[in-house]
Amino acid sequence: xxxIQETDHKTSARAGKIRLPHGEVETPIFMPVGTMGTVKAVHxxxxxxQVGAQIILGNTYHLYLRPGMEVIQDAGGLHPxxxxxxxxxxxxxxxxxxxxxxxxxxxxxxxxxRSHIDGSIHVFTPExxxxxxxxxxxxxxxxxxxxxxxxxxxxxxxxxxxLTHRWLDRCIERFKSTEGLYGYEQVLAPIVQGSTYxxxxxxxxxxxxxREMPINAIGGLSVGEPHEDMYAMTKLVCDILPKEKPRYLxxxxxxxxILECISLGIDMFDCVMPTRNARHGLLYTSRxxxxxxxxxxxxxxxxxxxxxxxxxxxxHTLAYLRHLFIAGEPLGAxxxxxxxxxxxxxxxxxxxxxxxxGTFAAxxxxxxxxxxxKV
Amino acid sequence: xxxIQETDHKTSARAGKIRLPHGEVETPIFMPVGTMGTVKAVHxxxxxxQVGAQIILGNTYHLYLRPGMEVIQDAGGLHPxxxxxxxxxxxxxxxxxxxxxxxxxxxxxxxxxRSHIDGSIHVFTPExxxxxxxxxxxxxxxxxxxxxxxxxxxxxxxxxxxLTHRWLDRCIERFKSTEGLYGYEQVLAPIVQGSTYxxxxxxxxxxxxxREMPINAIGGLSVGEPHEDMYAMTKLVCDILPKEKPRYLxxxxxxxxILECISLGIDMFDCVMPTRNARHGLLYTSRxxxxxxxxxxxxxxxxxxxxxxxxxxxxHTLAYLRHLFIAGEPLGAxxxxxxxxxxxxxxxxxxxxxxxxGTFAAxxxxxxxxxxxKV
Numbered sequence: 001x002x003x004i005q006e007t008d009h010k011t012s013a014r015a016g017k018i019r020l021p022h023g024e025v026e027t028p029i030f031m032p033v034g035t036m037g038t039v040k041a042v043h044x045x046x047x048x049x050q051v052g053a054q055i056i057l058g059n060t061y062h063l064y065l066r067p068g069m070e071v072i073q074d075a076g077g078l079h080p081x082x083x084x085x086x087x088x089x090x091x092x093x094x095x096x097x098x099x100x101x102x103x104x105x106x107x108x109x110x111x112x113x114r115s116h117i118d119g120s121i122h123v124f125t126p127e128x129x130x131x132x133x134x135x136x137x138x139x140x141x142x143x144x145x146x147x148x149x150x151x152x153x154x155x156x157x158x159x160x161x162x163l164t165h166r167w168l169d170r171c172i173e174r175f176k177s178t179e180g181l182y183g184y185e186q187v188l189a190p191i192v193q194g195s196t197y198x199x200x201x202x203x204x205x206x207x208x209x210x211r212e213m214p215i216n217a218i219g220g221l222s223v224g225e226p227h228e229d230m231y232a233m234t235k236l237v238c239d240i241l242p243k244e245k246p247r248y249l250x251x252x253x254x255x256x257x258i259l260e261c262i263s264l265g266i267d268m269f270d271c272v273m274p275t276r277n278a279r280h281g282l283l284y285t286s287r288x289x290x291x292x293x294x295x296x297x298x299x300x301x302x303x304x305x306x307x308x309x310x311x312x313x314x315x316h317t318l319a320y321l322r323h324l325f326i327a328g329e330p331l332g333a334x335x336x337x338x339x340x341x342x343x344x345x346x347x348x349x350x351x352x353x354x355x356x357x358g359t360f361a362a363x364x365x366x367x368x369x370x371x372x373x374k375v
Numbered sequence: 376x377x378x379i380q381e382t383d384h385k386t387s388a389r390a391g392k393i394r395l396p397h398g399e400v401e402t403p404i405f406m407p408v409g410t411m412g413t414v415k416a417v418h419x420x421x422x423x424x425q426v427g428a429q430i431i432l433g434n435t436y437h438l439y440l441r442p443g444m445e446v447i448q449d450a451g452g453l454h455p456x457x458x459x460x461x462x463x464x465x466x467x468x469x470x471x472x473x474x475x476x477x478x479x480x481x482x483x484x485x486x487x488x489r490s491h492i493d494g495s496i497h498v499f500t501p502e503x504x505x506x507x508x509x510x511x512x513x514x515x516x517x518x519x520x521x522x523x524x525x526x527x528x529x530x531x532x533x534x535x536x537x538l539t540h541r542w543l544d545r546c547i548e549r550f551k552s553t554e555g556l557y558g559y560e561q562v563l564a565p566i567v568q569g570s571t572y573x574x575x576x577x578x579x580x581x582x583x584x585x586r587e588m589p590i591n592a593i594g595g596l597s598v599g600e601p602h603e604d605m606y607a608m609t610k611l612v613c614d615i616l617p618k619e620k621p622r623y624l625x626x627x628x629x630x631x632x633i634l635e636c637i638s639l640g641i642d643m644f645d646c647v648m649p650t651r652n653a654r655h656g657l658l659y660t661s662r663x664x665x666x667x668x669x670x671x672x673x674x675x676x677x678x679x680x681x682x683x684x685x686x687x688x689x690x691h692t693l694a695y696l697r698h699l700f701i702a703g704e705p706l707g708a709x710x711x712x713x714x715x716x717x718x719x720x721x722x723x724x725x726x727x728x729x730x731x732x733g734t735f736a737a738x739x740x741x742x743x744x745x746x747x748x749k750v
Contacts, residue, residue: 037698041705043418043687067673067698074674075694081676083690298442299449301456312418315458319450323412323442330416330705 001187001214002246010361012238012265015352018215018246020087020139021184022079025054027246027267028351030258030344031089033275035059036066037082040275041333042341044084050310051341052349055087055139057270060132061096064122065115069135077137077182089140089270091250092129092191095147095219106146108163126170130178130188137182140215143171145191150224157195164193165207172211189248191219192237196229205240215268216241217248222257222271231260238265255284255347255371259364262351269348274340279333281325284343288375290318292336297322309346310338347371376562376589377621385736387613387640390727393590393621395462395514396559397454400429402621402642403726405633405719406464408650410434411441412457415650416708417716419459425685426716427724430462430514432645435507436471439497440490444510452512452557464515464645466625467504467566470522470594481521483538501545505553505563512557515590518546520566525599532570539568540582547586564590564623567612571604580615590643591616592623597632597646606635613640630659630722630746634739637726644723649715654708656700659718663750665693667711672697684721685713722746 004016018025032039032047034056039047047053058078067081075081078088097104097113104113110125126144133141145164148157168190175188190208194200208216218237221230234249241247248268249261258269274284283290286307290297297318304313304321312335324332350367354360379391393400407414407422409431414422422428433453442456450456453463469486472479476488485500501519508516520539523532543565550563565583569575583591593612596605609624616622623643624636633644649659658665661682665672672693679688679696687710699707725742729735 036702036704037695038704038706041709043421043706043709044690045686046418062702066702067694071674071694071698075676075692081692081698082695083692299446301450311420315419317450317456317458319442319446320412320457323446323456327411327437327441329411329413330708331413331418333705334416334418334709 006356008355008360011263013262013355013360015355016267022085022087022139025087026352028262028348029054029268030348031055031057031270032341033057033270033272036062037078041337046338050338052309052345055089058088058090058136058138059096060090060093063136064093064132065117069132073135079137088138090133090136090138092142092144093124094145097124098147126167127174130171130174134178134181139186141186141188142217143168143188143190145193145219147220148193148195152195154197157197157200161193161200161204168211187214189213189215189217191217193220195220196225196233198236201233201236202240205237209241215246215248217250219250222252234261234266235264256368258347259368263364274344275337278336278340283336284340288370288373290375292322293325304339308339308342310342313339381731383730383735386638388637388730388735390730391642397460397462397514400462401727403637403723404429404643405723406430406432406645407716408432408645408647411437412453416712421713425713427684427720430464433463433465433511433513434471435465435468438511439468439507440492444507448510454512463513465508465511465513467517467519468499469520472499473522501542502549505546505549509553509556514561516561516563517592518543518563518565520568520594522595523568523570527570529572532572532575536568536575536579543586562589564588564592566592566594568595570595571600571608573611576608576611577615580612584616590621590623592625594625597627609636609641610639631743633722634743638739649719650712653711653715658711659715663745663748665750667697668700679714683714683717685717688714
């Protein structure tokens with residue numbers, strides 16, 4: 001399922017391909033987040049043709065509440081429901097249950113929570129989250145875990161990690177005793193937890209690796225901890241997780257985070273940052289970070305990003321985009337979202353190319369200042 | 376500038392072509408409204424490729440306030456500022472001054488008003504509105520008029536009409552003593568007023584016709600009066616305005632309004648209805664009007680409109696679009712806007728085709744029930 005095409009000599013970066021039911025994904029890859037079955041403010045066609053997205057992410061918690069499993073099952077899964085024919089991944093719903101629901105109670109059995117929409121009561125268990133993700137039908141589905149906040153006391157982090165491990169075994173059991181509903185095989189990815197405690201991360205990574213699933217994920221990072229901790233935990237875990245399987249770092253991050261973690265051996269990323277920041281007028285461009293509402297762009301009639309794969313960024317000016325944001329026009333977020341997603345996808349595509357050519361380490365150092373600096 | 380290709384035998388409908396600096400427009404035509412230099416929630420490329428728009432409208436009042444004339448002049452006009460290469464029309468700002476500004480005082484000289492954005496004080500006169508529209512640089516610019524509300528006392532309607540006529544002569548004088556700023560010639564269209572008083576409308580139409588401008592417009596309709604009054608006034612005015620020049624009915628209207636007024640001899644329309652209704656979840660489709668939030672579409676996995684020129688309407692389902700609206704996702708308004716604009720543009724294109732083929736009257740009667748009925 002995963003073929004490594006090249007491994008960097010100076011770092012742990014690798015370039016590969018993941019074969020999935022809905023197509024092949026070239027790694028390292030960034031997965032745009034399509035929470036409710038739509039990447040916010042982006043047409044599907046533009047997502048493939050302008051951005052070059054190869055796989056998108058859906059959120060189980062949101063889709064379970066709206067439109068609900070009945071509608072998605074009737075539609076034949078999320079792929080036909082939203083008319084997306086490429087690979088898809090769904091998270092387990094855990095992260096949103098902890099961060100969004102109005103109340104939640106975690107027990108051994110699972111999590112009881114109130115919907116953030118209407119206050120209705122629901123229960124997620126490892127078993128029903130597998131069933132829900134069977135119904136959604138993504139190519140890659142995630143184990144039900146507890147994502148600890150940061151900071152987190154060691155005792156809580158340890159107990160939570162063990163709960164995540166016990167839940168994983170229940171997920172695997174349910175997953176193996178069921179099959180895909182729509183004629184193709186899904187893969188289940190377990191998640192390493194352990195907060196920022198090296199010995200817990202080590203223990204969790206060894207446990208996850210022992211389950212021998214085809215893709216392994218790292219959760220519980222990018223939740224507020226210093227970047228150094230994120231990198232240290234990622235490095236520690238990557239060194240334990242099997243080299244021959246894709247490693248997915250959940251919810252990460254800035255362009256610099258992504259470059260650093262590629263060099264540590266991560267193959268897959270997702271994050272709301274490019275789209276959320278786009279809607280707030282923060283652009284990632286080939287010249288650096290642009291705050292588009294800034295007065296300085298008022299009469300700057302240069303293209304938003306002449307190097308972008310998005311034609312809207314090549315054909316529209318910074319001054320026009322600023323005007324759209326100041327005027328509160330929806331086209332502003334639409335153009336900015338295409339810009340930021342194109343930037344992220346170009347970044348991982350460039351990283352991949354440099355890994356294949358053996359020039360990744362030097363290129364990364366070269367490009368790092370640009371991706372984090374403000375224009 | 377205007378070539379009539381065919382006139383219907385049973386009605387006063389005509390099919391023609393208007394040659395403008397930025398291209399040719401086939402009539403009858405509907406002009407999507409791009410208030411702030413953007414048709415809300417629609418990418419420019421989709422406006423031409425998916426919708427088939429040939430000319431769009433900008434609003435002088437809004438553009439004057441934001442981004443302001445300095446920015447637009449620096450950009451070389453609205454066309455390059457928004458990267459739109461086809462024809463454009465701007466209104467005179469009058470309508471918005473009366474309806475949006477926080478306070479306004481109408482005098483012989485012009486209108487003093489407070490911005491609805493920051494309360495700042497501005498003055499529009501026939502002269503500076505010509506100058507502003509020179510700066511914006513649309514192919515077709517409109518005379519500065521007073522648009523009377525409905526109902527409107529006869530005395531006020533008469534005095535207002537005469538003011539509009541005196542303003543028109545000032546507009547013409549300023550227009551003729553200036554020229555286009557960007558190397559092409561603009562055309563100025565005067566506006567017939569007179570509320571719903573036949574003798575005033577007759578007087579106004581004769582006055583407007585006497586000024587011998589290349590395009591004539593009818594304002595002050597679709598402001599709340601019964602449809603019968605709108606049709607009666609439009610018919611009366613069309614019979615007076617010269618046949619050999621395009622007639623533009625401002626701010627109209629529903630699909631049925633458009634069909635009726637085409638049959639009365641109108642060549643050009645604009646209205647916020649398709650885009651505004653789209654954002655509220657009301658769709659015009661080839662099967663009739665769809666309220667997309669309705670529960671009945673929850674599991675309707677048929678295309679939004681299989682006959683639409685917009686591929687999003689052919690590839691996405693009613694159930695998915697309903698989900699997007701219920702979830703408050705921007706993609707909902709994006710897809711619905713493309714659907715409604717495509718419907719409007721297809722409607723006038725079909726009307727044109729039937730006029731050319733001599734089958735307009737029968738086709739119109741045939742299609743009228745569909746365009747007004749709810750599915």
